[in-house]
Amino acid sequence: MIVRRIKKQIPKLNLIPILDAVFIFIFFLLMSTQFIEIYKIGSEAPSISHIENEKNDDIPLNLILEINSDSIHILTGVPSTLYKKIETQNINDQIHELQKALYRIKRENESETTVRLRPHGNISYDDIVLIIDSARKVETSKIETEYDALKEDITLFNNIIFDNLI
């Protein structure tokens, strides 16, 4: 008996519609893509506002970072008193020291979100951004404090104000 072998044809998938969709999607993405990753750091000019009938007995933290070319002064309270002075020959080397101090202040003043910056005129924008980053967020695993390291990012003082604008 002769057995006829019938060739089974593998059905070919029609990829053309999916290709059309992918092309359209690629065009959309190409038009909306920015090849440089840009973000923003928000800040507001200091303003004076008058609020009537509001009495608050809490002593304000009034955290100020006075940035000089060779040191950072951390000032607190009203009138401002020196909390800590950090010598900074190179800001990059001392940034953890600053973060440690700010983290300690944050732990003692959980509700505070504002830091006022008072940079000297010759401080570069790059250094200012580095200090802003340190003042906004800290990764507790990277600094040694007397508190337990939570190994997560903690928001410190997110509200940045440049003090010497007016």
Added chain:
Amino acid sequence: MNENKQKRILKKNKRIKKREAMDVDITSLLDILVILLVFLLQSYNASNLQLDLVDNISPPGSQARDLGEDSVIIQVNSDKEIWFEYEKLNEKVRDGEITRSLLEKLKTYQTHENKDHTKEESPKRVNLVFDKNLPYSTMQTVMQTAAKAGHSNFNFIVMADHSIQ
């Protein structure tokens, strides 16, 4: 004669049979497209801020991850030259002095914006793109000029820096 004609017809038929639809293998093309798609999806930014950097400007790297918002853009390069919405101003930033041409531009922009009721009223936002080597005194002058024109809500534009400790 007829035989010749028949042969010709037969040859023609053979040629027609050979002309089948070409089967193009698009699998490799599809592979490339998928890779491109993944790359584009990764670099997709939902921000509505479109920014083209001008000459001699290199914004600093930062850990900030807040998306920029569409607003008036002021760029100052390392030579202290100013661009207002990609238009180069004749004046350079002189530390401690209000930049008059910038102030005028901002005021004109604001009057234009006030006519458009769909936009928010106050405080006005401004996107500031500074070169990373500029001193604070230059930044301060530009910020003071912007604040004087009513744009007191500053957005400092920075680049994503993944290498920062």
